[in-house]
Amino acid sequence: MGYALCIKKLHNIITHTSEENRDQKEDNYKLTEENIEKKLENSLFYTSLKKSIKKYLNLELKVSYKNEHIELYFINTT
Numbered sequence: 001m002g003y004a005l006c007i008k009k010l011h012n013i014i015t016h017t018s019e020e021n022r023d024q025k026e027d028n029y030k031l032t033e034e035n036i037e038k039k040l041e042n043s044l045f046y047t048s049l050k051k052s053i054k055k056y057l058n059l060e061l062k063v064s065y066k067n068e069h070i071e072l073y074f075i076n077t078t
Contacts, residue, residue: 013043014065036065
């Protein structure tokens, strides 16, 4: 249940336009890896989740978004 809610929250962050992107037309705004990372880094939810995983699991959280699918993976930092 918690995993599904987490994915839903990340999906909403990625797919909804932020205030800084409202000036651009959505047709012209592509969801590239760089844009996704920027959106996530500006999100309090994602930054808190990433810090918690780093603190308690000593892993780095990465998110990729391709073909409207979210992929979460961890990188061992030791």
